[in-house]
Amino acid sequence: KSHLTYGARARTHPNPLARRLFEVAEAKQSNVTVSADVTTTQELLDLADRLGPYIAVIKTHIDILSDFSSETITGLQALASKHNFLIFEDRKFIDIGNTVQKQYHGGALRISEWAHIINCAVLPGEGIVQALAQTAQAPDFPHGPERGLLILAEMTSKGSLATGAYTAASVDYARNYPSFVLGFVSTRSLGEAEGTTVAPSEEEDFVVFTTGVNLSSKGDKLGQQYQTPQSAIGRGADFIIAGRGIYAAPDAVDAARQYQQQGWAAYLARVQ
Numbered sequence: 001k002s003h004l005t006y007g008a009r010a011r012t013h014p015n016p017l018a019r020r021l022f023e024v025a026e027a028k029q030s031n032v033t034v035s036a037d038v039t040t041t042q043e044l045l046d047l048a049d050r051l052g053p054y055i056a057v058i059k060t061h062i063d064i065l066s067d068f069s070s071e072t073i074t075g076l077q078a079l080a081s082k083h084n085f086l087i088f089e090d091r092k093f094i095d096i097g098n099t100v101q102k103q104y105h106g107g108a109l110r111i112s113e114w115a116h117i118i119n120c121a122v123l124p125g126e127g128i129v130q131a132l133a134q135t136a137q138a139p140d141f142p143h144g145p146e147r148g149l150l151i152l153a154e155m156t157s158k159g160s161l162a163t164g165a166y167t168a169a170s171v172d173y174a175r176n177y178p179s180f181v182l183g184f185v186s187t188r189s190l191g192e193a194e195g196t197t198v199a200p201s202e203e204e205d206f207v208v209f210t211t212g213v214n215l216s217s218k219g220d221k222l223g224q225q226y227q228t229p230q231s232a233i234g235r236g237a238d239f240i241i242a243g244r245g246i247y248a249a250p251d252a253v254d255a256a257r258q259y260q261q262q263g264w265a266a267y268l269a270r271v272q
């Protein structure tokens, strides 16, 4: 896990989107990603506007909206500029390269046009990373430097099979695509994971996003398992992702501020 400040990592990181992520975190003193798992555009934009000042990233599941339209995206982009946060579409691509390229670029959702960050699982093999990188870095695609991938290297659900050799392969694939892969969605830092076969480069600095963060619950009835911001950041999370802990709290703004404060305090403790 990194003991450097976000500011220091922003200055030295080879990837432009990672630099931007760290700059946003530093500027807003927030490492919070809110998982805005609501099902209407109005709820999504309302949350994004109210929580915008306290978060670094908004994470969407755009396919759960019942009324998705181009206005969803123009609204979200306007709020991202207003509040200086980045957009992470949690699509979890998992298919052959030819299919994920079509799911990422074009289609009904046009994810490549608006999501700074996407993620994928490596069940299909390394080709999924190559395919998504090819689309994001195509010469005629104008947003290339503002696009990055997180590999879903572990999961927080009970009985997850994303462990051991699977997690190690995720690290190997990330190392093979440093200009596109920012890091991982995982429960801990993985740079020192065992079983990898690709050696780290000198400038390696993976960004770790950790889901399953909740201050008031240990889990849900469907196998979700939570840890606290302190625990996640202590294990190497650079960005903590909270969904119901924030949006389902009695006062979502209060909750977002609480996660921001605790996440920032835990970060300061780690870098000091």
Ligand code: UP6
Residues within 6 Å of the ligand: 035, 037, 061, 090, 154, 155, 156, 157, 185, 211, 212, 213, 214, 224, 241, 242, 243, 244, 245
């Ligand atoms: N998520 C997990 N665990 C993972 C990967 N992704 O919970 O291993 C996602 C879920 C949801 C969010 O799809 O959007 O993170 C967690 O929401 P919650 O905080 O309300 O449990």
